[in-house]
Amino acid sequence: MAGRRGALIVLEGMDRAGKTTQGRKLVAALLEAGHTAELLRFPERSTEIGKLLGSYLEKKNNMEDHTVHLLFSANRWEQVPLIKEKLSRGVTLVVDRYAFSGVAFTSAKELSSVEAAKRGDFGNERYENNVFQEKALQRFYQLMKDDSLNWKTIDASKNIEDLHKEIYSLSEETIQMAQETPVGELWK
Ligand code: NYM
């Protein structure tokens, strides 16, 4: 159908919630159902800015907090022309993290490093510890109070297939809804 736009479906949540697994399964199911869909991820580690962020996360370099924040932001902005072009061509984009992670993770840095250091790490990257993740989660809840964004909360402790069915059906509804809504701009 001419003029149909794609939907922007953002998966947000803690590290290890299953966003990447679910994003891949969602795109596969949408394609199977005849939609045009693609997966994007942030940080997109393949670009020049993304490589800097990758080394930062892997603790191979150090950067000042504001600088890192702006690089995460720039790493999204560099994809915005592509995102707009795809949405307007009718491609539904499933996005593994977006600006909400940018806000949640940066603002969680107010957490005292002493407190964080008391807990064991559950991953090797920066931010991958329970105290930090909990703090970021609270920030996500604050951001979700903005109901203009059509947030759906999903219980990530469910099994992969049940979660997939739930996300798939919410996505079908969202794709329909998006067709009646022009592409907007976040936080404007
Ligand atoms: N992250 C991600 C940020 O701190 N700011 C951002 O803007 C984005 C998009 O990157 N722990 C953090 C959250 C994650 C880390 O993401 C790597 P992933 O999805 O594990 O590759």
Ligand code: MG
């Ligand atoms: Mg991670």
